[in-house]
Amino acid sequence: MHEHFMILKRHNLKVTPKRLAILEILSTNQCLMTPEVVWKNLKVKMKKIGLPTVYRNLEELSKNGIISKVFHPDRKLYYYFCKSLQHHHHFVCLSCQRVEEINFCNIEEIQRSIEDKLNSKVLSHIIQLNGLCSNCLAKKSERSLKDL
Numbered sequence: 001m002h003e004h005f006m007i008l009k010r011h012n013l014k015v016t017p018k019r020l021a022i023l024e025i026l027s028t029n030q031c032l033m034t035p036e037v038v039w040k041n042l043k044v045k046m047k048k049i050g051l052p053t054v055y056r057n058l059e060e061l062s063k064n065g066i067i068s069k070v071f072h073p074d075r076k077l078y079y080y081f082c083k084s085l086q087h088h089h090h091f092v093c094l095s096c097q098r099v100e101e102i103n104f105c106n107i108e109e110i111q112r113s114i115e116d117k118l119n120s121k122v123l124s125h126i127i128q129l130n131g132l133c134s135n136c137l138a139k140k141s142e143r144s145l146k147d148l
């Protein structure tokens, strides 16, 4: 909780119980969350909180770079609280939305060849790996074994 207090302070954002609760929910769940899921979790403690308030706060936190908006093949809006502060990428489980942060990047070679080919300069990149996590993969193979 104290850590989230400091994060908000550092970004010159007003520390409110709602913002702290949102950060708490996002950081304790290592998975992508839609505003609706965050809202459902919040309502356990804050019965009167409305979905538009959750939308607005998530957007503010994301604009300040405190949480990330994550692209997903299902085209829904997802947010995620990154634990890693350095350059990293995400492995996203398409079944349970679990995220693994990957602190490993070897795109330099591709970057160089694209720069040569296009005679341009690459400044940044976004890489996301989508798949099935080990848990979901195990469940899946159990099921397909039963089907036999």
Ligand SMILES: [Zn+2]
Pocket (backbone or CB within 6 Å): 081, 082, 083, 084, 088, 089, 090, 101
């Ligand atoms: Zn991340």
Ligand SMILES: [Zn+2]
Pocket (backbone or CB within 6 Å): 093, 094, 095, 096, 097, 098, 132, 133, 134, 135, 136, 137
């Ligand atoms: Zn999974």
Ligand SMILES: [Zn+2]
Pocket (backbone or CB within 6 Å): 087, 088, 089, 104, 105, 106, 107, 125, 127
């Ligand atoms: Zn990278």
